[in-house]
Amino acid sequence: MSLRSANKTARWRLLLPAVLLAAASLSAHARRSDPAEAADAPAAEQLKLPVNAKHVVVVDDATGRVLMSRDADAVVPIASLTKLLTAMVVLDAKLDPTEKLRITDDDVDTLKHSKSRVRVGTQMSRQSALEMALMESENRAASALARTFPGGESAFVKAVKAKLKALGLSRTSISEPTGLSPANTSTASEMAAITAAAARYPEIERITSSKKAKVPVDGRPRELHNTNRLVGAKGWNIRVSKTGYTEEAGRCLAMRILNGKRPITVVLLDADGSAQRLRDAALIRKSLARQAS
Template sequence: MIPALASALLLLGLSLPAAEAAAKRKSATSATPPVTLKVAKTNRVAKKRVASSRRVVIVPSRPSAGELAGLHGTSDPLDLRSSVAFVIDQDTHEVLLDKNAQAVLPIASLTKLMTSVVVVEAGLPLDEVLTISQDDVDTEKGSGSRLRVGTQLTRGEMLHLALMSSENRAANALGRHYPGGQAAFVEAMNAKAQLLGMGDTRYVEPTGLSSRNQSSAKDLALLVGAASQHPLISELSTSPSYQVAVGRRTLQYHTTNRLVLNPSWEIGLQKTGYISEAGRCLVMQARLAGRKLIMVFLDSTGKYSRLGDAERVRQWIEAAPVTTTATVPGLSS
């Protein structure tokens, strides 16, 4: 043994064999060090962790249609996270806020608002029992549902779940049980849109899972106004929660819009929506500062940003009642 090395080992209280063993242990534990990957926060990248301690796989999320169109770069007086926003007084038709309101984009489950209008105006019996079939299973996005194939609920229960908790199978079943079937139902949806003057709007199915269901904020404001004339739609869309009996089970559903639970809001009608192509969407009719307003937010980034945008608008209006239009230069018609 080399004297200098032996002396050093003695000072550390180790013998040469013990030191060699310790070195082997250290080598074994550091041979495959864990890889730590730091990823900057971004709305355009989703992180997916694979069941491995050695790597992180980065899966890019699909950009929304608004993002592809460059709408996310549009600024506005309230610094909204939605690339499209439209606020109008329902009684006077005064436009209070207009941000890309003419842009035609996918509207996700906001579609279900037109679905409900067609069902209600058709005068179909709400106590008629409808059955979920394999045709109601989502093959567009692969989304799940607690309404299994064979589940039977009344048309009224299906309508409640579609509006309040955005139940896709319930919405599809409503269209499928329309006289003439789903093709006739979609035709009725588009006919109603034209009747309301919604010239930028097109529907291909009743759930909103298809990105080919498209509209503009201005058109959707017309739809909200029409839907709010039906007390049943207003009541069901603003319901906080609802239970349905399915065989021996009782299923509890909740609203997709937590502003419904906020006592500072007086919401008369609402509907949320989301698919990746549409971003987060929200339409509401609400009374603010003594005015009945229709609010539309499309292509919002972040899970709660559409609700945050609604809060920004509420605080803005209540702080200083608006008498003139707030627009984004060059984007309002």
């Protein structure tokens, strides 16, 4: 390794948030085979809550401590949680946010045939597309962001792989920008690291923590509504949020919340329905609030 590469690697290690270390620790714990060792591990002190989601992790971002985990290292589809990575890679490229993008036939979902509020021929700025992709999980907007990435979608996918490598994540695989493909997979522990990384982007935090917004589409304002009904709800202080759903992934949620003044990352993968996903999140928040009081 060259001195320049070594210095670059060292800088990344210094910048990574504590939750990345927690993800690695959680992975190591999940791979332990000695029952006695597992009994002495911090997992024995974690929250035990009757959540519905099959894969769960809750991390105190300030300390990196894993507060709750359930099958957090299983590699599973992540649906539209993918769009957090899409947004980070687009923002990293520092592209002109005012550049006009046009939705084309290439942006139409031919895999799941999902519905869209954006018809072919619609024009919007890259900024509007970013907000639609993150807040309303608009697949055509996310597709347009990748299609217009310098070098096209293949270059976009390469940039995502480079981002994952820089974050030290080896169990996440992304093949397209929307999350419609079941080939987009990760683990709950690595999604916690991705969510924590996304929280370092003020634009992602601003967009995903807003209950609603207006953006210009085809020259006219269009109102957007956050797909996470908890954003803006009483008792919640959500700083980063992304929901996801496909038949393969189930109902998914990744978010950073404030428990008092402490940032907490919550990841729920493969819940049976929206109501169960909301109930899981509420159980976790109430338990954390009791601990803090």
